[in-house]
Amino acid sequence: MRRLCAAALLCAALPLPAAMHVMVVGGLGGEPQFEERFGQWSEQVASGSATAAGSPDRVHRFVGAEARREAIEGRLRQLATQLNADDQFVLVLLGHGSYDGSEYRFNIPGPDLTGSQLLALLDRIPATVSQLVVNATSASGAVLERWQRPHRIVVTATRSGGERVATRFGGYWAEALASGEADRDKDGRVTAQEAYDFAVRRVEDAYKADAAVVTEHARMAGGDAASFVVARLGGEALFAGDRELVALRAQQDEVERRVDALRAQKTQLVEDDYYARLEPVLLEMARLGARIEARLAALGVAGDRP
Amino acid sequence: MKHPSAFVLPLAVMALGLSLSGVAPAQQIDYDPGRADALRRCDDPLLRGRQEQASRCYRALLTRAEPLLRAEAQWALGDFQAANQAFRDAVAAAADDPRPRVRWGRLFLAAGQYQDAMRLFQEALEIAPRDYGARVASASVAAERFSGDVSDSLRELLDEDQGRIEAHLVAARVAIENGRMEEARSSAERALELAQAQRRAPLEAQTLLAAVEVIGHRDPARWTRAALAYNPRYGTLFEELGYFEVIRRRYREAEGWYARAVEVQPDLWSAHRERGLNLLRLGEVDGARASLTRAYSGDRFSTATVNTLRLLDSFDQYEFIDSRDPPLRLQLHRKEAAALRPYVAQLARQSIATFAQRYGYTPTEPVTIELYPEHDDFGVRTAGLPGIGLLGVTFGHVVAMDSPSGRQSGDFHWGSTLWHEMAHVFTLSATQHRVPRWLSEGLSMFEEWRTGPTPGVSVGPDLVEAFIADKLLPVARLDEGFLRPAYENQVQISYMQAGLVCLFAEQRWGFAKLVEFLHAFREDITTADAVRRVFAVEPEAFDAEFQAFMKQRFAPYIAQPKRWLEQMRAALTARDEKNWAAARTAARAGIELLPEFTAGGNAYQTLATAEEGAGNKAAAIEALRAWRKAGGWDPQGLRKLAQLLVEAGNQSEAAEVLDAVNYVDPLAPAGHAELGELLLATNRPADALREYQVLLALAPLDTAGANYGLARAARATGDAAAARRHLLQALETAPRFRPAQKLLLEMTGEESP
Structure with a gap:
């Protein structure tokens, strides 16, 4: 039985040694089904991430009309000045992306955010802060190498910018954050590696079940994904205090x-x-x-x- | 043989994809009175088996100016490329002459490239709409491809000119294929008379007359001797006899004829190929490989040969699992064998026990079941060619079918397909393969509904519409709906009709009479005579009673044919708008009008959604139960029912429902874990053990969870050693896995359960 609420309450009273901050952005769906899907996924990611961050206060979600460039840029700039050494930062992008051969774009209401703009914002965060960036959009593979840094794990839903079909990876990443199945070693912590493996497998199974051509191949690079905890299950969050x-x-x-x-x-x-x-x-x-x-x-x- | 319900493709032959290159295919006899004398002089030694003499004769024609002569000579000499080019030249040189096009089309026809052949025949007909050669060639293609009824075309051709040999030959062939043997004999005899009168080779007529004798269980020696006297190397005679056995599903008898074909004419590569394909139907893989290798040595361009040899090479990727009592051999791909084996073996054994009891017959040979994860491999296994529109095929004691991994999840019910095919094993074997196609298919459908894993007479509106439009065939002619469909979905309709005919017979005369009806076909008997003998009614009276049965069964739909569709649309629209009350009303009306419709978009599932949406989960469960009872099997619907049952605390029924999912969608890991838990909770540890074993075979991410499930199931079955080992394996992967830790402490006596 899960007691996430109790764990979260106690965590608030027992501060963690270093803070984790999470930012989740659900981009422009374009169609009602995608709007609903991205909204739902972002909510699941935010909720699951709160167990690792220790408090919902450390999770910021931008979805629908709120997911505009100014808001996203503002929050990232703010975090760049607020985060302490040894803190952790997680950015999860859900939605549609595109790639024109030279520049990746994250589709949001108003002007898109380009891969270069997002990279510049991420690079403002101190290098002492461990980062996990999950870009679950279509064409996200275009940014994997460019965004990679020694202190930054980058996950993309697609192999390259050429995989342009709407992806399923983000939904399974969201599912992993609350899944005992994703926690393969049953230590009550879902690491980035475990969440990635879970999502990749689920994507494979889903395409297989549909007998469909697989149009997305996720990748992950940089950092120690096996040590980067993205969600805690059950009473695990209490252990630290x-x-x-x-x-x-x-x-x-x-x-x-x-x-x-x-x-x-x-x-x-x-x-x-x-x-x-x-x-x-x-x-x-x-x-x-x-x-x-x-x-x-x-x-x-x-x-x-x- | 089972078709997918969603689409229909021609049964016999699909596009070969064979490029026009390489060895020439065998040349058929050109009976056209317009054939040049120079060619006919060379044809004579060729058709009498004097190959060297014929070759010298044809070679002499290669220097002739007329491109059509050169093309024919090159074809006869086996220079296919040159023949193709020469025909092209002949067509270019005679823009207004249909004959070069017809002959070029014949070349494509002999190569099995039907579309190219038909295109050329069509061009010839555009030039000369009444051209006899083009029309008889077109009828020949239609007959060969089993595409519709060619009787009218043939009648017209014969009315126009009774003296054309080929039209009589095509008529004889079609009559044989339709079981009208006296008509076949008459047409073949007429063709023979004409051949003799016109001093043409009698070989094809003699072959068909021999086939008539063989099919009538008489000695064909008179005709085989005559043909071999004319041409001692005429292997085609026996290849054809083999073909007529194959289309009657008498594969063992066909092997005898193919063996004689290659004995008489060792370089008849098509006969080696057909022998190899037929040996595969008999499950004789080594012999098949030897024959196909021989075929390949002489003809490297036969797609069927190459495809099948490649498939045989891939057999090392399969597991061959033999078991006794009943003797059974499973051929499953290594990547899924461990996951599929328990279900395939269980269902196969269950089907053998069921059918042996129901039909009073036990197979005399081990039954082989082959599952192909690649649909094209199944196609090659079945017809030597990819792209066939079938789900499963039975060759006597050998069943080949798509694996569930070969199609989209929920696309087909592999369990029903296997059940259907296993029924064929019995109906074919019990009658020494004499059962007519319609009855074999009908009984397979009937058994799917009566005893299979998806009980319920599940049919769609197409069947009822066909009945209303008077498109159903009389019982005595029901085979035609399978062999020569006259409208788009007639094959599917015929499957349904055949099943309903069996259902009607069972209800009217009892199951024992239906079995007696099947057994009547141990003798050579027509459907009409079998109806008279067993049911003691004339076929016309049988049809009249069947009509009444249909009218009664589908009365609500027939009374208001348009209303069903209106209600179904209304239900779906209301569901999408979350107008639960309206959706409920329309869905209920849809069910009342056609309760047999359980496929995608059915009213039962719409009703369940509406009831659940309105907060009435008990009613949603009832709707899905009714759907299942009517034959519904969509895995999402079954999972939904299981979920609702679990929520309602009915774990036992939920387990039974999830177990049923395994016969549709057995390769999804999540379902096995859930079912394993339910089976443990409902004290069915042996079944739970199977589920966790399958789960582990599917290489789940959560191996610790799977091993923990195995440990609990093994412990519950009393196998403490296995339980302990699986527990250690679970903890080896996940040392902090608290439930597994607890069980370990409990098993070592350190902690109470």
Whole structure:
């Protein structure tokens, strides 16, 4: 059972070591079905991102008439001055994009935002701030290389600017932020890598189910996507603030390193021997899990994760 | 054989895509009285099997000035490219003469390029609308492609000139294909008399007369001896006999004729090809490969040969899974074998048990079921060519069909298709392949409705409209609707009609009589005689009763034919406008008018949407239940019903509904996880185990979740060792996976459940 509300409330009281700020833009749909779709996706992304940001206050959503260039530029400029070193920033663009061979454009009400303009705004954010930019629009592949920076992970819904058909990737990214299935290692955190893998797989499955030619091929580049948390599920958000939980989490980390070490030996061991060695370590982990759950219960939050 | 409901394509032959290059296809006999004497002098040794003499004769014509002569000589000598060019020259040189066009078209026809051939025949007819050669050639193409009834064209040609051999030959062939054997014999005998009188080769007439004997279970030796006496190397005789066996689905008998064809004429590459394709129908892959390789050695340009050899090369990407009791062989592509196997095997076994009990017959050979993820591979498997408009085909004990991955999700119900094809296995085998096409298809449809995974007589308005327009055929002629459709969707209509005829017979005389009717075809008997013998009524009386049955069954629709469409449109419009009350009223009216319509846009699902929109979920469930009972199977509709049932707390029925989705859309990972949970919750661990195994086979992202499900299912079935291993595998991937941790602690006794 998910207790996101309880987690969010407690998170507000227990500040995270570094802040994450999220900006979600739902672009111009052009048709009612796309307007509705982009609005819905942006809402889902905002809601899921709030679990990682720790508070809905750190998530800004621009959709419909609000998603105009001045508003987006203004917020990005503001963030560039407000973000602290070690903070994290996530930008998610949902909607239609286009590429004329030299310039990418994000379609929004009023004048479009070009790839160059968005890049300049993103580059104003200090390099000490880890960034994740998810451009889920059509033709988004055009910006992948240009936007990439050492501190910035860039995800695009398409392989290149030539993939111009409306994409499905954004919807599945939004779904990943609340999905226990996306959280493959069941640690209660959905990383950018997990969300990306989930969305890519869902896109593949969707086109396969429709027996349709695949018109989008997502890409991701830069940074450590496996460590960049984009959503937290269940009581995970509490771990950062409670001393006892922090200590238990540290013990879990230590045990997990032993699991990793054993996994690395898997191919060299007979299968039965491998699992015989693994079981006591996993039991140790399970006992820690039980203690964490007990602590969460004491804090008033059910520890079950989806 | 099963067609998709959405579209129709010609059954027998599609565009070959064979370019005009390479080895010449076999030349048919040109009976045209206008054929030049110089050519006829060369034809004679050729048609008597004296190849060397004929070649010398034709070579001598290559220096002649007339391009048409050169073209014919080059064709006969096998220089296809040169013949093609020479025909082009002949056409250019005689702008007002239809004959070069007709002969050039014949070249294309022999190559199987029907569209090109027809274009040239059409050009000839534009020059000379009454040209006999062009008209008989056009009729020949129509007959060969099974495209409509050519009787009128032939009658007109024969009325005009009773002395033309080819018109009689085409008439004989069409009559054989339609089962009118006395008419066939008469036409072939007339063709033979004319050939002898005009001193033309009697071979084709003798071949057709031999075919009449074979089909009548008489010794054809009189005609085969006569033909071989005329031409000892005339392998085409036996190739043709093989063809007539194939179209009657007697593949074992066809093999005997093809073997003789290549024995008599070892360089008859088309016979090697047909033998190879036929051996595949018998499931004899190695023999098929050998024959096709031989065909390829002499004719590298046959699309069917090349396609099929390529397909055989791809067989190493398939798993061949043999099982006993009943003997069964599954051929599934490696990429999906693990996911499909449980469902295919289960349904195949269930169908064998069901049909064996219902029809009192057990297959004498193992049944092979082949599923092709690429529709074009299935097409090649079936006809040597891609692009066929079928879903499945049965060759006796071999069933080949599209895999669910070969089509859009929800595009076809693979489970029903398999059920349909498995019914053919029984109806064909039980009658030694003598069952008429219409009855075999009718019983397959009937079994889909009665015992298949989608019970319910699901038919659309097209069928009722055809009935109203008096387009349904009498039972004695129902085969024609399959073999030579006369209007656009007649094949589909004939499937439905055949199924309804069986349904009517069952309701009128009981199922036992229907089985007796099938078994009547163990002997050579016409449909009309079988009706008389088994149902003790004249075919006309049978038809009259069937008409009454149809009128009664579809009375609401027939009474107001336009109203159904009006109500359906109104329901959809109201639904889109979220006017739930209006949508409900119109949808209910649509259901009352034609409850059998369950396909896309049906009134049941519209009604369910309206009821749910109005907040009445119980009524929405009832609407979807009724839809399913009537034969509805769209996976989205089934998933919706399952969701509503779960919300209503009916997990057991929800599990049953989601299980049904596996026979439409088994390759979507999400459904298996959900079904696995429901099956565990409803104490069906063995089925849950299957679902999680399939889920894992589909390489889900969430392997930890799948292994955790497997662990719980295995534990519930009492397999503690497997449960523990899957649990460790789940935690190996996700060490912090709390539910799995809890189960581990529970299994080691450290934590209470």
